[in-house]
Amino acid sequence: AASAASGRDHVRQVARYPDWYDRIVGIENKPDLGRPGDLEAQLRTDVSLALVDEVVLATESYVTRAHLNRIPAEVGVWRIHRDDSDSRQPLAIEEIREPAxxxxxKRGIEPLESHPGRTEIEVVAPAAKARARRRIAERAYGKGWRTYDFPACSACLPDESSGAALPYCEWKGRVVDAAAECGPSCSGYDAAGAPDVDLAAERDRRTAWEADPGGKRRQQSGLGDFS
Known part of the structure; x- marks a missing residue:
């Protein structure tokens, strides 16, 4: 409800917040395992905190047994690569190890600061984790499950065979990563109007979240009305 006199908005919950999302998968993108940085510490935190249902490490590097031994056993590993000799080949996703x-x-453990011989931690309650998971889901929904528009190319057509409209390139003969593969630098690029695909409506159709749900709405007097 809003108070016109004070100019302040007052919100009161009148219905239970719905459980509109299912599983959350966290993907740590590290193309070059030769320069891991703080990767190992981050993955250990991901596992001990258990804020997401599964954690996957995605890399372009060749994954050795030594790499796997340094990564928590609960973390899945994907190697994503393409044959450099033929750019028309699709990306290959090789599952090296399944995530647990x-x-x-349950309660999670978040490492805060490391010292010689000890690490400061914080125990995170299930309720706090549930709130954080909901914020993650909301941010993902707000950003959108698709981070690109269809390319303005005559060779690009929407392919809905998988249940979602994906950019299919007739020149390459496959679904493409529009953000990385499409544009004037592509040999098969032919400038044209982008396909007419309503991505916002598709997202709404494929998720249980309702952006503008029905329910109780009421105007309530604020204290400013009586001053």
């Missing part, structure tokens, strides 16, 4: 399910409904 993490206990998202």
């Amino acid at each position: 399910s993490l206990p998202v409904d």
